[in-house]
Amino acid sequence: MHIMEGFLPLYWAVFWWIIALPCLVFGIYQLKKVLEADREALPLLGVTGGFIFILSSLKLPSVTGSCSHPTGTGLSTICFGPWITSVICAIVLLFQSLFLAHGGLSVLGANIVSMGIVGPLAGYGVYRALRDSRVNMYLTVFLVCAFADLFTYFTTSLELALAYPAEVGGIASSFILFMSIFAITQIPLAIVEAVVLTLVFKYIVQLKPDILLRLKIFPEQKIIAARSES
Amino acid sequence: MAFRYRLEILAIIAVLGFCALFLYTSSIMTDAEFAGADTLGSSKVAEITGKAEEEFQPLVWQWAPPSGEIEAGIFALQAAIGGIMVGWVFGYWKGQKKREPIK
Numbered sequence: 001m002h003i004m005e006g007f008l009p010l011y012w013a014v015f016w017w018i019i020a021l022p023c024l025v026f027g028i029y030q031l032k033k034v035l036e037a038d039r040e041a042l043p044l045l046g047v048t049g050g051f052i053f054i055l056s057s058l059k060l061p062s063v064t065g066s067c068s069h070p071t072g073t074g075l076s077t078i079c080f081g082p083w084i085t086s087v088i089c090a091i092v093l094l095f096q097s098l099f100l101a102h103g104g105l106s107v108l109g110a111n112i113v114s115m116g117i118v119g120p121l122a123g124y125g126v127y128r129a130l131r132d133s134r135v136n137m138y139l140t141v142f143l144v145c146a147f148a149d150l151f152t153y154f155t156t157s158l159e160l161a162l163a164y165p166a167e168v169g170g171i172a173s174s175f176i177l178f179m180s181i182f183a184i185t186q187i188p189l190a191i192v193e194a195v196v197l198t199l200v201f202k203y204i205v206q207l208k209p210d211i212l213l214r215l216k217i218f219p220e221q222k223i224i225a226a227r228s229e230s
Numbered sequence: 231m232a233f234r235y236r237l238e239i240l241a242i243i244a245v246l247g248f249c250a251l252f253l254y255t256s257s258i259m260t261d262a263e264f265a266g267a268d269t270l271g272s273s274k275v276a277e278i279t280g281k282a283e284e285e286f287q288p289l290v291w292q293w294a295p296p297s298g299e300i301e302a303g304i305f306a307l308q309a310a311i312g313g314i315m316v317g318w319v320f321g322y323w324k325g326q327k328k329r330e331p332i333k
Contacts, residue, residue, distance in 0.1 A: 003271070005288040006286040006288040007286050046315045046316070046319045047320070050315030053311050055312075057309040057312070064255075065259045065264060099295070101294035101295060104290060138237060160275060166278055178274060181270045182267055188251060195240060195241045196244075198241075208326075
């Protein structure tokens with residue numbers, strides 16, 4: 001989902017930075033609050049952040065004959081919400097722009113907005129809608145992860161389309177063009193990513209259900225039901 | 231009623247399906263290079279603007295890994311950092327659980 005360094009005009013790069021910065025500041029503030037309230041949240045943060053590191057380093061081949069990254073942001077979105085997820089994404093994206101020439105410092109703002117803000121926000125919307133509903137807990141996790149991944153790529157396409165409207169058809173037609181590169185490639189990746197992260201969530205439920213209960217990530221009866229099932 | 235390893239089975243099916251899909255596409259699309267979607271996005275930008283890709287110069291100076299091997303190595307390093315964090319925490323939780331089992 002990276003926009004490459006130099007591929008956004010300066011004003012768009014600055015624009016996305018202006019959106020990203022307040023979100024990061026709020027994320028750091030929230031992170032401090034969560035960790036002060038409960039030190040046992042730190043290992044959970046390690047697992048969810050660790051998966052963002054692992055998954056976003058993998059470039060997987062897809063049906064379109066090209067490769068793309070999963071994002072891995074779904075778990076962290078469920079456990080800590082979108083803003084703390086933005087902070088973790090910012091760290092990963094900074095690493096990739098400094099050492100891998102994937103993305104870059106000027107487009108970092110745009111990349112944080114797509115992977116760290118809009119993707120997780122979309123996932124968070126799904127989570128809030130389904131958390132207290134009768135939908136199965138694991139299905140909820142699956143949907144959140146898939147949405148967070150797909151919306152990251154929607155956003156990248158939109159960011160590029162806004163900066164580069166096509167001569168014929170303008171923003172809409174270049175959005176479709178970029179979507180054809182990013183979104184179709186991403187659909188199988190999003191499904192595999194979401195299945196894997198759901199499995200990881202199952203292991204968290206089995207090993208450390210008390211932290212999920214304390215952070216009120218899912219209603220108690222859902223977690224108890226999931227534990228008695230397995 | 232629910233089978234204990236239902237999720238594990240589903241995950242294995244999804245991953246195997248993904249591999250099968252890859253083998254299938256790579257066999258029918260002989261011209262597929264499996265380049266990064268990032269790179270394809272960049273060349274689409276060049277196509278729309280009508281400029282050559284080389285004209286897009288970094289706005290901020292950037293270090294790039296000198297070769298694909300080095301890039302792969304740094305990606306592996308990134309995955310390893312994540313893997314260590316995940317493994318460490320699951321081990322920590324496992325140890326905690328052993329000491330004070332959850333009811």
